[in-house]
Amino acid sequence: MLTKPSHLFDEATRVTAGDSRWQGHTSPDYWAFVGPFGGATAATVLRAMMEHPARAGDPLAVTVNYCAPIAEGPFDLDVRLVKANRSTQHWSVEISQNGGEVATLATAVFAERRPSWSHQPAKMPDARPFEEIRRYPEVAAAWVKQYDFRFIEGRPDFRSNTKSEPQSTFSKLWIADRVPRKIDHLSLMSMSDAFFARIFHARRELVPIGTVSLSTYFHVDADDLAREDVSRVLAQADAKVFHKSFGDQAGELWSPSGRLLASTTQIVYFKA
Amino acid sequence: MLTKPSHLFDEATRVTAGDSRWQGHTSPDYWAFVGPFGGATAATVLRAMMEHPARAGDPLAVTVNYCAPIAEGPFDLDVRLVKANRSTQHWSVEISQNGGEVATLATAVFAERRPSWSHQPAKMPDARPFEEIRRYPEVAAAWVKQYDFRFIEGRPDFRSNTKSEPQSTFSKLWIADRVPRKIDHLSLMSMSDAFFARIFHARRELVPIGTVSLSTYFHVDADDLAREDVSRVLAQADAKVFHKSFGDQAGELWSPSGRLLASTTQIVYFKA
Numbered sequence: 056m057l058t059k060p061s062h063l064f065d066e067a068t069r070v071t072a073g074d075s076r077w078q079g080h081t082s083p084d085y086w087a088f089v090g091p092f093g094g095a096t097a098a099t100v101l102r103a104m105m106e107h108p109a110r111a112g113d114p115l116a117v118t119v120n121y122c123a124p125i126a127e128g129p130f131d132l133d134v135r136l137v138k139a140n141r142s143t144q145h146w147s148v149e150i151s152q153n154g155g156e157v158a159t160l161a162t163a164v165f166a167e168r169r170p171s172w173s174h175q176p177a178k179m180p181d182a183r184p185f186e187e188i189r190r191y192p193e194v195a196a197a198w199v200k201q202y203d204f205r206f207i208e209g210r211p212d213f214r215s216n217t218k219s220e221p222q223s224t225f226s227k228l229w230i231a232d233r234v235p236r237k238i239d240h241l242s243l244m245s246m247s248d249a250f251f252a253r254i255f256h257a258r259r260e261l262v263p264i265g266t267v268s269l270s271t272y273f274h275v276d277a278d279d280l281a282r283e284d285v286s287r288v289l290a291q292a293d294a295k296v297f298h299k300s301f302g303d304q305a306g307e308l309w310s311p312s313g314r315l316l317a318s319t320t321q322i323v324y325f326k327a
Numbered sequence: 328m329l330t331k332p333s334h335l336f337d338e339a340t341r342v343t344a345g346d347s348r349w350q351g352h353t354s355p356d357y358w359a360f361v362g363p364f365g366g367a368t369a370a371t372v373l374r375a376m377m378e379h380p381a382r383a384g385d386p387l388a389v390t391v392n393y394c395a396p397i398a399e400g401p402f403d404l405d406v407r408l409v410k411a412n413r414s415t416q417h418w419s420v421e422i423s424q425n426g427g428e429v430a431t432l433a434t435a436v437f438a439e440r441r442p443s444w445s446h447q448p449a450k451m452p453d454a455r456p457f458e459e460i461r462r463y464p465e466v467a468a469a470w471v472k473q474y475d476f477r478f479i480e481g482r483p484d485f486r487s488n489t490k491s492e493p494q495s496t497f498s499k500l501w502i503a504d505r506v507p508r509k510i511d512h513l514s515l516m517s518m519s520d521a522f523f524a525r526i527f528h529a530r531r532e533l534v535p536i537g538t539v540s541l542s543t544y545f546h547v548d549a550d551d552l553a554r555e556d557v558s559r560v561l562a563q564a565d566a567k568v569f570h571k572s573f574g575d576q577a578g579e580l581w582s583p584s585g586r587l588l589a590s591t592t593q594i595v596y597f598k599a
Contacts, residue, residue, distance in 0.1 A: 168571035
């Protein structure tokens with residue numbers, strides 16, 4: 056009997072259940088420089104909550120604080136439902152390894168979203184079609200190979216640094232899984248960390264960086280996403296400030312139909 | 328002997344120390360409709376970490392999840408240093424009452440920020456001077472009386488709802504403490520929740536709302552703030568989307584000198 060092989064992303068973010076203690080394992084496919092790609096870690100954390108038997112509703116807000124790199128290998132997730140109300144749940148998740156110190160500290164709000172007044176003041180950015188844009192070349196980091204990046208603006212060019220004025224920190228691009236996979240909350244979570252560091256754009260060079268804290272808000276529930284039925288998002292990101300070793304980033308993930316699926320912010324350590 | 332009377336804000340956000348268990352008390356001066364003003368709660372949480380003997384560095388990123396209203400009276404803060412690195416600390420704080428369920432769940436990153444490359448792509452918004460603008464009238468909620476709001480754009484007018492098209496969700500205003508108080512991380516934390524709900528602006532009417540999750544990034548450390556030496560900020564906020572009972576908000580707090588002090592996002596429940 057033929058079974059559908061699971062997507063690398065689902066392999067990479069797989070968790071196995073305990074009561075409050077869950078297990079995961081880092082993936083070489085979503086490896087970054089000194090640890091797993093932060094988006095994969097965030098999606099793993101989110102998956103543990105979504106697959107928890109006590110889960111009700113869909114993810115609304117997730118914050119992931121990256122305390123230390125996760126070492127290659129297995130890790131534990133301590134998953135805790137902190138408070139449940141009639142239609143919202145508050146969760147916390149801690150990732151640790153070898154019974155040791157916490158590597159990742161996350162919180163999330165889940166909600167059973169009810170019909171209401173709807174209004175989207177934000178307008179979808181203009182974009183050339185995905186099919187008309189060349190794929191961004193592969194780069195060294197494994198996780199980058201898992202995505203299909205197609206830049207409309209701010210295509211990375213990190214080798215043209217002339218040590219002159221800072222360059223634009225804005226990027227607009229299509230993001231899809233390299234092997235197409237239907238967009239769900241897990242992939243949105245991961246893609247919200249899939250922008251190249253803003254400082255790379257500002258300085259046109261690679262410098263050591265690490266996301267310290269990431270917050271993503273979901274503006275659609277599972278029913279909305281099922282109806283969108285898409286395998287890529289139009290993404291844009293920009294930075295406001297770099298100062299004393301930290302810079303920020305704010306981003307948006309749009310469905311091709313013009314719906315804002317998620318918005319995200321992060322604060323990033325840099326050495327420059 | 329004359330002692331300087333403490334500011335109402337400092338009274339409202341006072342905490343007393345235990346080991347990991349701290350105590351606070353709600354303040355009638357910063358009361359909202361069904362509980363304390365979320366900004367005061369966030370500042371109280373932040374104060375507990377800042378006054379903790381193990382604290383090193385300045386706040387960099389704070390996320391506060393509002394799980395349930397805090398009832399009038401005393402509350403406990405469970406303050407935990409989750410992970411400390413060479414120059415960053417990761418904290419979590421839970422507020423509960425009467426040994427009962429968690430009302431507030433927060434995480435924070437503190438950092439000893441080192442000199443680095445600095446660059447501020449964001450430009451300070453234009454603004455008429457504070458002194459030239461009339462103060463926004465007092466409204467019913469106690470906490471609003473503690474602030475001096477001076478609107479440049481998006482002055483609230485919640486009684487002109489004609490049930491027609493949604494109106495602008497953008498606001499630009501000066502915010503100061505009513506009794507002047509030097510801006511510090513605590514007041515920035517509180518002011519990051521001091522925007523009126525975006526849905527009030529969109530619909531030009533008051534509807535039941537509640538902040539569910541708030542994240543604020545600080546782009547200055549205590550030295551930077553001491554040098555700014557200001558008692559008001561230029562603030563702006565906007566929303567991207569309202570859908571299925573939740574809407575978002577993104578905001579910025581600027582020093583009068585043109586420096587971005589903090590940026591903030593939140594997700595808000597609404598009934599409409």
